[in-house]
Amino acid sequence: MNSHSDRSQTLPILYTVILCTLPHLINISVIATLICICMWGYHLGSLYKGWPIPGLKVRTVLGTILFIMAVLTHEGLTVEAFVALLTLMIALKLFELKKLQDGVIAVILCYFIIVSGMFFNDSIIATFYILFTVLFNTAVLIHIQYPELQLSPAFSLSFQLALRAFPFMIILFLVFPRIQTGFWGRPELLQNKTGFSDTISLGTVASLAQSDKVAFRVTFTSDPPPQDQLYWRGIVLWNFDGQTWKRGNRSRGAASQFQKGTRKIRYNVTLEPHNQQWLFGIDLPTQLQASWSWLRDDHSLYRRRPVSSRFNYTVESYLGARSQARSPNIDLALSLPSTGNPRARDLARQWSQVAGSRMEIVEKAIQFFKTQNIVYTLKPGAIPVSMQGDPIDYFLFSSRSGFCEHFATSLAFLLRAADVPARLVGGYLGGAKNPMGDYWIIRQSDAHAWVEVLNDENIWQRVDPTTIVAPERANLSAEQAIQDDTQASWLSRLGFHEVPQWFTGVRNMWDFANNKWNMWVMEYSISSQRSLFSKIGINISLNKGIVQIVFIAAVLLGATFFLNLVFLRPKKQEQDKVSQYWSTFCTKMQRAGVGRLPSQGPILFLEKIKKQRQDLYDQAAPIVHLYIKLRFSGQYNDDDLAHFRSMTTNFRPGTQHDTTR
Amino acid sequence: MSTSVVSAIQQYFTSDRLHKFMPAIRIKTVTYRFHPTLYGVIFFGMLTALLIGSINHNNNLGYLLTFLLSSMFLVSIMLTYRNLRNITVSGGNGRPVFAGQTTRFNIHLQAREGKRYGVVAALDHHHRQQLNLTHNLAASTQLALPAKSRGILQVNRIFLSTSFPLGLFTWRTEAPVSLSCLVYPTPIAGPLHTETGTGSDEDQHQQERSKGKDFSGLLAYKPGDTPRQIHWKSLAGGKGLHSKFFEEQTSGSSLFSLQDIPGKDLEFKLSRLCQMILTADARGIPFGLRLGSQLLEPSQGAPHTSSCLKALSLYGQ
Incomplete structure (x- = not known):
């Protein structure tokens, strides 16, 4: 196992395994990453230092342990667990490279690792890296089977292969029928869990808002609404158990009636996968165009299955519209746990005794928030253990600092305690327009929570306590609205106290490129196919259209195949010069009357020349002998070839004795 | 156990049985056949799994890579064919052997254009030689062939095959040659009998x-x-x-x-x-x-x- 030739055979396999696994190391758990790196290191040690290769028993036990470890550290059978398992098993397979067959199978398995990158990142950079690893892996596949071909010519061969394959790939990609919903359930992807979960408790939104990840992108087909109206409604929460707000079981009826608002807007949303069922729309969404999705009775947008890959939908919203309440929901919007937060309950009871209507109580609550000097911050600090049962009391009367969910949950609690029906809404506020592409980016840092109150006319009305305390939040992102020192970001640590202009520009440009990439490539769907094919006058909703497309695709594939065949011809300089000159010589001999039969070897041919044209023998003999040397001895140098060339071109069988050597 | 199964499968892929099922293609009077290797079947299985995964996740990056790999698989058939075509074979007659022994023929392979790697030449299915026609686009070797019975062992064709570059497909062809080898009878020991006139007792x-x-x-x-x-x-x-x-x-x-x-x-x-x-x-x-x-x-x-x-x-x- 330690010989040099073996090392030159196994090292490329190790290289390709490392290159293919590298982008996954951030996706799998730290333990799996460390074990992986250790196994690679040990493999290197065994190659260079002769460390013993673990035997079959050790590998079997190790494999079982790694399997259990992969499942345990990735919350069950998630995509991450599968990838970790694949990665670890291939790292283990490196110790089994006894025969060529093991190596080839390991390299073929590497394609699996490469393609599983599709779950994690499909940005431009990631795609190009993946393409590079495909090329490299193919080069290794060639090199280990044909070691005479060094790795770099093998790489250029695999590049040539990919170049030839490219047109086929494009045609297949464009015409392959897309199915919006998969065959069966998809394993969960942990990474996609960034975003709103189905519960809100104190601190959840604040931690979410520290992520810079894109939540969704929006293109408006009508005039965009003003910035402070960009309330992206997502999840509506009804149940409060003293700690956490949950969705609760509400009637699954269609969207309720609503009071007309001021202006209708239409827009298209591209939602990044978040593994939840709800979609986001500007307050108040009234119409939804998306597959397998509908408007619930609380005007939240739901999808039948969790959004596990990028999802595109169109919404129509009515700015300022308000939905009417349904009677069974009113009781739900008043329910509170029987105990907890006594001071807040007392305060609410005082308000309800004084006030005459629901909206008066709401007004009192707003006044309360305005006068309490509560600080708006991303890092409100942990609730002490003694106050765990009364988190709202702690926030309102002790810490007095919190993020939007602190404001919203405590307002909803106060209102419910004062007999005003209220519900909590989670979503996003604002977003930034990308000047490059005329679309809006909404990031996780725009996460927000607010309250909807049932007013005296039994109509749900939005109340946002955060903008009461920090009015600038309505027009700025949370990060910009919060001005405290604890918010020293990595940029300010680098010396930029404000985000520099060029950075924003670069970020916008990069997002623009990725957005186009997403729009044209990564979100290519059945509707894109429909519109693409309608441009050439084919309607694929008809059977006839499908037949036409299949026919066109077949013709295109055939043409590409033919072109590929045409370009199979190798370069001119790679032609065999020796036989080229030899055939010139033979043609000249033929003209002189001595034809060579195809089965005749050079020596027989020379004998024939001697018999038939004795006069040419002296000239022909050195040519034939040099030909035999060049052809059959295996010793070959350029001088001989040049000599052979000049002899064959100067050979004149017609005239006698004019070339003497 | 598993290794014997694997080797049995591998044997099937190198045997003649599979070869008979595959279509023959005639290009300029030369017949070519191709069939997938064991690795090719594994690769194809992987492509199927990737396609199912891409459909299930409706993931366009998955589609893109699956189609890229399938297209490379397809194109590799052509490159493998390119590695085999336009190879001329010449050779010398083998030295006489006794029946039951193995004779060796000197074989010379010459490519008309382009370097060739991993070209397998064989006279029967048990003795094969892998050659690289890189140096001067030519290579020479000795090919073994068992001589079964006395007489003249006539060789009219040489089997050429290659799986280069990816090893997922094998192309085969037969090159015409005219080689022969004299095969003496197998010597069997016995007393010396010399002829003496008419007596035969x-x-x-x-x-x-x-x-x-x-x-x-x-x-x-x-x-x-x-x-x-x-x-x-x-x-x-x-x-x-x-x-x-x-x-x-x-x-x-x-x-x-x-x-x-x-x-x-x-x-x-x-x-x-x-x-x-x-x-x-x-x-x-x-x-x-x-x-x-x-x-x-x-x-x-x-x-x-x-x-x-x-x-x-x-x-x-």
């Missing part, structure tokens, strides 16, 4: 031989020496196996004749004759050979031995 021969030859010494035992020749005394004395060596008293020579060999099977008789010739040649005894009407006058030396053996191998053919 075994005992008479035996007596004659004892009379006609003088014991002249011992030689190391050679395969083919009869038990009668073995000098048992020296073996018993712990001096190893030796044969008695009879110097011919007469200056005349022996004549081996086919009709003097007992037995009915022609091949067996020829084999016996073959061994006699070899023994005589080794001992430097001049000998002649009579095969039916054909007579080779008694003589000595390598060319004479060769022509006698050749006569044996061609007898009746």
Whole structure:
């Protein structure tokens, strides 16, 4: 196992395994990453230092342990667990490279690792890296089977292969029928869990808002609404158990009636996968165009299955519209746990005794928030253990600092305690327009929570306590609205106290490129196919259209195949010069009357020349002998070839004795 | 257990059975066939799994990569074909061997254009040589072929195949050659029978031989020496196996004749004759050979031995 030739055979396999696994190391758990790196290191040690290769028993036990470890550290059978398992098993397979067959199978398995990158990142950079690893892996596949071909010519061969394959790939990609919903359930992807979960408790939104990840992108087909109206409604929460707000079981009826608002807007949303069922729309969404999705009775947008890959939908919203309440929901919007937060309950009871209507109580609550000097911050600090049962009391009367969910949950609690029906809404506020592409980016840092109150006319009305305390939040992102020192970001640590202009520009440009990439490539769907094919006058909703497309695709594939065949011809300089000159010589001999039969070897041919044209023998003999040397001895140098060339071109069988050597 | 299954599957992929199912393609009077290798089947299985995964997740990056790999798979068929076409084969006749031995032919492969890697040349399916036509676009090798029966072993075609570059597909073709090799009969040991006029009685021969030859010494035992020749005394004395060596008293020579060999099977008789010739040649005894009407006058030396053996191998053919 330690010989040099073996090392030159196994090292490329190790290289390709490392290159293919590298982008996954951030996706799998730290333990799996460390074990992986250790196994690679040990493999290197065994190659260079002769460390013993673990035997079959050790590998079997190790494999079982790694399997259990992969499942345990990735919350069950998630995509991450599968990838970790694949990665670890291939790292283990490196110790089994006894025969060529093991190596080839390991390299073929590497394609699996490469393609599983599709779950994690499909940005431009990631795609190009993946393409590079495909090329490299193919080069290794060639090199280990044909070691005479060094790795770099093998790489250029695999590049040539990919170049030839490219047109086929494009045609297949464009015409392959897309199915919006998969065959069966998809394993969960942990990474996609960034975003709103189905519960809100104190601190959840604040931690979410520290992520810079894109939540969704929006293109408006009508005039965009003003910035402070960009309330992206997502999840509506009804149940409060003293700690956490949950969705609760509400009637699954269609969207309720609503009071007309001021202006209708239409827009298209591209939602990044978040593994939840709800979609986001500007307050108040009234119409939804998306597959397998509908408007619930609380005007939240739901999808039948969790959004596990990028999802595109169109919404129509009515700015300022308000939905009417349904009677069974009113009781739900008043329910509170029987105990907890006594001071807040007392305060609410005082308000309800004084006030005459629901909206008066709401007004009192707003006044309360305005006068309490509560600080708006991303890092409100942990609730002490003694106050765990009364988190709202702690926030309102002790810490007095919190993020939007602190404001919203405590307002909803106060209102419910004062007999005003209220519900909590989670979503996003604002977003930034990308000047490059005329679309809006909404990031996780725009996460927000607010309250909807049932007013005296039994109509749900939005109340946002955060903008009461920090009015600038309505027009700025949370990060910009919060001005405290604890918010020293990595940029300010680098010396930029404000985000520099060029950075924003670069970020916008990069997002623009990725957005186009997403729009044209990564979100290519059945509707894109429909519109693409309608441009050439084919309607694929008809059977006839499908037949036409299949026919066109077949013709295109055939043409590409033919072109590929045409370009199979190798370069001119790679032609065999020796036989080229030899055939010139033979043609000249033929003209002189001595034809060579195809089965005749050079020596027989020379004998024939001697018999038939004795006069040419002296000239022909050195040519034939040099030909035999060049052809059959295996010793070959350029001088001989040049000599052979000049002899064959100067050979004149017609005239006698004019070339003497 | 699993390795034997794998090797059985692998054998299937290198055997002729699969090859028969695959379509033959004729390009410019040369017939080409192709079939996937075991790796090709594994790769295809992987592509299927990737396609199902991409459909299930409706993931366009997955589609893109699956189609890229499938297209590379497809294109590799063409590149593999390119690696095999326009190769001319020439070769030299093999040196004579005895039936049952393996003959070797010198084979020279010449590509018309482009370097070739991993071109497998074979005369049968058990002896193959992998060659790289990189140096001067040519390569030479020796190909083995078992010689089963006496006569002329004629080779009219050479099997060429290649899986380069990806090893997922194998293309095969046959190149016409015209190679031959003389196959002598298998030597079978037996007593020396020399022709003496008309007599053909075994005992008479035996007596004659004892009379006609003088014991002249011992030689190391050679395969083919009869038990009668073995000098048992020296073996018993712990001096190893030796044969008695009879110097011919007469200056005349022996004549081996086919009709003097007992037995009915022609091949067996020829084999016996073959061994006699070899023994005589080794001992430097001049000998002649009579095969039916054909007579080779008694003589000595390598060319004479060769022509006698050749006569044996061609007898009746």
